[in-house]
Amino acid sequence: MDEKRQPVTLDGGSPVIEPGHTFATVTDKISSIVLTRPTSNGWFLGFGIAFLLTMMMLFAIGYLFVRGTGIWGVNIPVGWGFAIVNFVWWIGIGHAGTLISAILLLLRQSWRNSINRFAEAMTLFAVSAAGIFPLIHVGRPWLAYWLFPYPNSMGVWPQFRSPLVWDVFAVSTYATISLLFWFIGLVPDLATLRDRSTNRAAQIIYGMLAMGWRGSARHWHRYETAYLLLAGLATPLVLSVHTVVSFDFAVAIVPGWHTTIFPPYFVAGAIYSGFAMVLMLAIPIRKVYGLEDFITERHLQNSAKVMLATGLIVAYGYAIEAFMGWYSGNRYDAFTLWNRLHGPYAIPYWALLACNIFVPQLLWMRKLRTSPAALFFVSGVILVGMWLERFIIVVVSLQRDFLTSSWGMYYPTRWDWMTYIGTIGMFLAAMFLFVRILPMISIFEMRTLLPEAEVKE
Amino acid sequence: MKRTPIYGMMAEFDSATHLVDAAHRTYEAGYLKIDAYSPFPVEGLAEAMGFHKNNVPLVVLIGGLIGGLSGYLMQYWISAVSYPVNVGGKPYHSWPAFIVVTFEMTILFAGISCVFGMLALNGLPMPYHPVFNVPRFAFATKDRFFLIVFSSDPKYSPSETRRFLESLGPRSISEVPS
Numbered sequence: 001m002d003e004k005r006q007p008v009t010l011d012g013g014s015p016v017i018e019p020g021h022t023f024a025t026v027t028d029k030i031s032s033i034v035l036t037r038p039t040s041n042g043w044f045l046g047f048g049i050a051f052l053l054t055m056m057m058l059f060a061i062g063y064l065f066v067r068g069t070g071i072w073g074v075n076i077p078v079g080w081g082f083a084i085v086n087f088v089w090w091i092g093i094g095h096a097g098t099l100i101s102a103i104l105l106l107l108r109q110s111w112r113n114s115i116n117r118f119a120e121a122m123t124l125f126a127v128s129a130a131g132i133f134p135l136i137h138v139g140r141p142w143l144a145y146w147l148f149p150y151p152n153s154m155g156v157w158p159q160f161r162s163p164l165v166w167d168v169f170a171v172s173t174y175a176t177i178s179l180l181f182w183f184i185g186l187v188p189d190l191a192t193l194r195d196r197s198t199n200r201a202a203q204i205i206y207g208m209l210a211m212g213w214r215g216s217a218r219h220w221h222r223y224e225t226a227y228l229l230l231a232g233l234a235t236p237l238v239l240s241v242h243t244v245v246s247f248d249f250a251v252a253i254v255p256g257w258h259t260t261i262f263p264p265y266f267v268a269g270a271i272y273s274g275f276a277m278v279l280m281l282a283i284p285i286r287k288v289y290g291l292e293d294f295i296t297e298r299h300l301q302n303s304a305k306v307m308l309a310t311g312l313i314v315a316y317g318y319a320i321e322a323f324m325g326w327y328s329g330n331r332y333d334a335f336t337l338w339n340r341l342h343g344p345y346a347i348p349y350w351a352l353l354a355c356n357i358f359v360p361q362l363l364w365m366r367k368l369r370t371s372p373a374a375l376f377f378v379s380g381v382i383l384v385g386m387w388l389e390r391f392i393i394v395v396v397s398l399q400r401d402f403l404t405s406s407w408g409m410y411y412p413t414r415w416d417w418m419t420y421i422g423t424i425g426m427f428l429a430a431m432f433l434f435v436r437i438l439p440m441i442s443i444f445e446m447r448t449l450l451p452e453a454e455v456k457e
Numbered sequence: 458m459k460r461t462p463i464y465g466m467m468a469e470f471d472s473a474t475h476l477v478d479a480a481h482r483t484y485e486a487g488y489l490k491i492d493a494y495s496p497f498p499v500e501g502l503a504e505a506m507g508f509h510k511n512n513v514p515l516v517v518l519i520g521g522l523i524g525g526l527s528g529y530l531m532q533y534w535i536s537a538v539s540y541p542v543n544v545g546g547k548p549y550h551s552w553p554a555f556i557v558v559t560f561e562m563t564i565l566f567a568g569i570s571c572v573f574g575m576l577a578l579n580g581l582p583m584p585y586h587p588v589f590n591v592p593r594f595a596f597a598t599k600d601r602f603f604l605i606v607f608s609s610d611p612k613y614s615p616s617e618t619r620r621f622l623e624s625l626g627p628r629s630i631s632e633v634p635s
Contacts, residue, residue: 023600040620085631149535157535166557171567188598192496195595211582214589215458215597217480217493218511219579221503225513226575230568233517237564244557447497455500456474 016111018293025448030439031189031196039436046262047432052431053425059137060418069139071415078398078410083137085390086420088245089273090130090427091171092266092386094178095238096274097123101181102234105227109304114294118285118434119457120182125430126277127175129423134167136419163247165451170244178239181230187213188223188444213234225455242270249393251348256340256397257325265317272310272356273386276379283372283379285435294441297370304369307382311360314389318357332402344409345396348388355385356401464587464635465607466618468627473499476602481505481623483604490610494588494603499537516574518565524566528559559585587635605633 017026064071074081097119135144140360147168149158158165174388190210199202213219246266249257279300286295340349359381368374400407432442447453470476473495480493484506493502503509537544537549541611546552576582588594588605597603606618615632622630 011518013537027496027599080472126617155540157540159542159544160532160536160558161547161551161554163557166561169561173568175560175584176565180568184572192598195598207584208582211576212584212586213493213581213598214586215496216579217495217499217502217506218508219581220495221508222511222513222575222578225500226571229514229517230571233564233568233571237568240557247557248498270567290571379548387521390622414615428491432504442581444497453473455502457476 001315005251012407016114016298017133017294017446018296019196021293021450022452023447023450026450027192027196027443029293030446031193031443031444033435034193034437034439035197035199035202043429043432047429047436050425050432052421052430057422060415061132061286064136064419065141069137071413073410073412073416075408077401077406077408078395080398080411082416082420083133085387085394086395086423087130087133087137088266089135089387090126090223090423091174091245092242092270092273092390093383094123094126094130094174094274095242095267096123096278097126098174098178098181098234098238099271100278101185102231102238105236110449111298112148113449114291114296114297115278115282116197116301116386116444116445117182117185118431120178120185121431121434121438121440122274122277123178123280124175124182125427125434126274127171127178128430129427131171132423133419139325141249143360149407155257155384163244165246167248171305172238174241175231177234181234183231184223184227184428185442185445186438187211188215189439189442191215192443193439204284239267242266246305248411249397254397254401255330256321256336256393259321261317261320261324265314265320268310268313268317268388269386271381272307273340275307276382276386278315278378279303279307279375280383281431283354283376285440286450287372289440294446296385299426300375301366304363304375304378307360307379308363309384311356313362315357325398329448334456335400336397339400340392340396342397343400345392345399347394349396352385352388355381356389378384385411462635463608463615464590464633465605465613466615466622467588467591467603467605467620467631467633468625469593469629470598470602470604470627470632473602475626476604477502479503479604479627482625483606483621488606488618490607490613490623492605492607492615494594494605496600496602497600504526512578513571513575514579515599518572520570522565522576525559525563528562529564531562532558534602566622567622585603587633590634591631593629594630601628608635 042251072081072083074083082340100119102115104116130315135141137145138144147158147165158168187210190206191213194203194206194210224353243263250259252258282295282299282303286292322337325333328334340346360378362368362374362378368378396409399410416422467481468479470479476493476495479497480491480502483491489507491506493506495502504508520620532555533550537622568617588603593601602620604625608614612618619630
């Protein structure tokens with residue numbers, strides 16, 4: 001029997017939806033958050049803070065445009081700095097959304113249905129935040145379109161043997177496909193909102209976005225095919241994106257970058273940090289909006305298990321990096337390892353090991369996996385750890401490479417921090433708007449999880 | 458299509474099982490121009506009305522092929538014909554380096570054709586549709602299931618079709634003004 005249609009309660013462990021729900025209650029519960037629930041003061045406060053942080057980011061970027069990248073801490077030898085650290089961090093966070101929506105769909109993990117919508121939204125906003133960094137890092141951002149191959153009067157073209165050009169294609173494809181996947185998943189729910197709302201303006205706006213969706217059987221038939229195919233396309237895509245990001249490093253000959261373990265280890269790290277962000281968003285959201293019936297203990301447990309597994313892959317990556325530093329017999333690689341452990345950035349490196357390897361081992365304990373507060377804490381630690389990992393990879397590898405005469409230090413400036421913290425604000429502001437104006441849980445996919453959705457012969 | 462003031466006859470059902478059964482019996486009874494509406498994809502519903510295959514996969518295949526080919530040829534033409542630059546002695550046509558962009562272009566074109574192909578085959582966006590004239594139809598996006606026999610069906614007759622739909626045991630029946 002089709003796994004998706006199985007009754008929700010029993011396949012070991014806690015249910016995906018708490019019992020007692022019907023099509024109507026699921027629909028009302030999720031759509032009422034958008035349509036009838038009054039906007040709380042807490043929402044305004046949270047959105048207000050996030051909005052102010054966004055303004056701070058715009059200010060920092062505006063000043064950057066006036067003064068140039070000299071206001072940042074980047075210089076030679078560390079020419080990549082915060083911009084690339086944050087880019088890789090944000091792109092990685094986005095990966096969990098696609099994993100949940102596409103890969104878990106193909107694997108018929110029906111529990112994904114209650115978290116895929118906001119995880120996809122998280123992907124979109126994370127990719128938007130990521131996209132800012134390379135664009136403002138190019139120095140002359142008004143010419144950023146030069147990254148794309150277009151016929152021009154200068155007669156020049158991009159250099160397709162460069163991973164940086166591959167990255168332009170990978171990230172822009174990823175952003176486009178994520179947006180399409182998210183929007184197409186929203187269409188039937190937008191139709192629900194159109195039919196449920198009593199406000200004329202809401203009816204018109206949701207109605208236009210729903211494009212006249214009416215739930216015809218032929219439409220559903222094509223829709224399901226398209227959704228499945230899109231998931232099949234997004235699956236290799238998401239694996240390719242962080243692989244290509246890792247090529248930016250691995251194809252260069254800088255010690256600490258030039259290694260073949262990077263693609264799998266980057267992808268695992270991306271999913272690791274992405275699930276941490278999913279949990280950091282899901283835990284407060286389910287509490288505030290009373291969605292414990294839909295985002296159950298099962299979801300928290302499963303996400304924790306994914307984090308534990310990907311965290312161990314990441315730990316394996318660190319171990320192999322250290323092993324190869326010794327085993328390769330390459331003095332520069334060996335020095336990179338020594339420099340990480342004992343150099344000027346030793347504290348971030350040890351903090352990274354603590355955050356990414358040691359603290360997450362707490363998740364072996366079922367008690368902690370089922371405690372929202374503990375999971376929230378561990379997820380926060382992992383997000384810090386994954387940011388530190390990118391900092392170590394980018395900065396510590398560049399600051400001391402082959403020639404001692406070209407060694408140098410990197411210190412982020414206040415503008416670096418303002419831009420970084422500002423993108424977190426932008427991400428949160430977008431999430432606040434999303435939970436307020438769109439259904440944060442896929443209503444039609446939740447209906448398919450109910451026992452009454454099953455067609456009896 | 459002949460314009461008639463009546464678009465069809467619509468019956469409302471309580472459950473997915475009931476709808477699939479009703480759709481199947483209507484199709485068996487010789488009604489060909491029918492459709493069914495549900496708040497979520499119901500397994501076997503389209504098949505019960507004789508709709509087995511759709512063309513979305515073909516559209517995606519064509520889109521993917523166009524994307525992949527144009528991605529590769531673009532890189533070949535740029536790197537080997539229009540703007541050959543010697544980078545570290547690598548051949549101008551260094552195909553392994555072109556794989557990544559070819560792959561991304563394949564996915565991009567396949568994905569875009571998937572979404573827009575599906576919408577086009579479904580005839581969406583369609584802001585106005587006669588079924589929305591039935592007030593109860595607002596529940597088709599919540600918890601009700603609908604079956605319609607279009608008036609363009611050769612077997613359609615206001616009284617006969619109503620009698621037939623009544624025999625399926627629906628909650629209610631309404632005529633759909635066009």
